[in-house]
Amino acid sequence: MNVPFYDVKAQYDSQAAEIDAVVHEVISSGAYVLGKHNKGFEEEFAALHGTKHAIAVHSGTDALRIIMDAAGITRGDEVITTAFTFVASVETIVQTGATPVFVDVDPNTFMMDPACIEAAITPRTKAILPIHLFGQLCDVSAIKAIAEKHNLIVLEDAAQAIESSHNGVLAGNFGLAAGFSFYVTKNLGAAGDGGMIVTNSDEVAETCRSIRVHGMGRERYYYDHLGYTGRLDEIQAAVLRVKMKKLPEWTARRNEIAAIYRRELSGIEGVQLPLVSEGNNHTYHQFTVRATKRDALQEHLKQNGVPSMIYYPVPIHHHTPYKQFTPSWDLSATDLVSAEVLSLPIQPYLTDDHVAYTCEQIRAFR
Ligand SMILES: Cc1ncc(COP(=O)(O)O)c(C=O)c1O
Structure with missing residues (x-):
């Protein structure tokens, strides 16, 4: 698939x-x-x-x-x-x-x-x-x-x-x-x-x-x-x-897919699901997990027909035009999340089969 x-x-x-x-x-x-x-x-x-x-x-x-x-x-x-x-x-x-x-980010909300x-x-x-x-x-x-x-x-x-x-x-x-x-x-x-x-x-x-x-x-x-x-x-x-006019329908579908991911992917070792802060209504532009073996997981998914994206692989202050703005304090959570984030497919035209298959492939990863 x-x-x-x-x-x-x-x-x-x-x-x-x-x-x-x-x-x-x-x-x-x-x-x-x-x-x-x-x-x-x-x-x-x-x-x-x-x-x-x-x-x-x-x-x-x-x-x-x-x-x-x-x-x-x-x-x-x-x-x-x-x-x-x-x-x-x-x-x-x-x-x-x-x-x-x-300044640094919260490693759970990014x-x-x-x-x-x-x-x-x-x-x-x-x-x-x-x-x-x-x-x-x-x-x-x-x-x-x-x-x-x-x-x-x-x-x-x-x-x-x-x-x-x-x-x-x-x-x-x-x-x-x-x-x-x-x-x-x-x-x-x-x-x-x-x-x-x-x-x-x-x-x-x-x-x-x-x-x-x-x-x-x-x-x-x-x-x-x-x-x-x-x-x-x-x-x-x-x-x-x-x-x-379609936005409410599309957002509802994104939320449905997120609920399936939460149900099917909870408790997998090395994969942390995105935290929703109290009081927040999440519209799931991305469903971004943190994975300790992120690059290997992404490759495994790719080999099995499941695309994923790394938003964002390199924090801005590591890029040439912005190195001059590196602060004197460390940005360890920023660096950590950049190394671990992986966004899973969550667009509104995914079928339930696409979502089930994606979950299956993630669960199969060792
Ligand atoms: C966080 C963030 N800021 C700014 C932008 C810039 O928006 P645009 O691509 O429409 O110029 C984007 C879009 O990609 C974004 O994701």
Whole structure:
């Protein structure tokens, strides 16, 4: 059996007529830039996450870069974050001229360990960027409390956290602003790139809207900020609106698969199942286990038709452009999880047979 890790074609097939119709509608309308689908998608996303504003942008990376600019992060500032992440979380900090300051992660949740934050705060610290990984939120209450005590801005990397919540409060409502990604393989994926900024601040929303279009102010060709071409394509907005209708069904299926994994894979020596923090609603962008013999397990699965992914094999501060940001303290949990994580297939078009077969192969590994 060959198990598909991602199957974005199956997602398209389930809505082909509707997607084809909206793509045709946009192309034949001639309204290609910031049209009615951008506006509609922003309204629908803000309603989904319960935020006052949603601003559609070209990618999750642009969302992060724009919220950092809007928050005034600049040269000389320090931003506390974690090195166990996708590079965009950190490259955007560096691009502002600020310095990323890495703190360690909790080895059970893979995310920022709030106990490490205060020791990393200096007079130059401006913000904390928690990264909500794999479909659940960081310890947002603890992080917020520290930020408030030290008068720091919180910006959320919510690229993987659509629909994720803590005690019923959805991602994007904990910081000054948050960035989401609609990269093809995300829980809600575009037919290409896409991203969203959310914020409850009118001022930040207005600044982000301006930066998205070259920093233009209310008057055409008058500029208030340094900006980008950061708009979301109208075709992508239209496709995302259609796909968003299926999101509850897809998330429910991810949760069903996670429940099967939990039932079938518990108690296997050397394999630790992902911890769900109390109060968190997990949306299972990934189902990431820790395995002591990770590389051998991955090879065994591959030989038997079960693909798996290592998100992320090398912490950011070990890569050439970021070595200069290696902190003076150790990041032992960051290094440990990078050596042990393995993400199992969990996309919504897996059949029960795919999931049962995957479990069988994991149990057969010695
Ligand atoms: C944690 C994290 N941050 C940021 C991004 C950047 O999003 P995008 O690929 O849409 O630019 C991603 C997406 O891959 C991500 O997983």
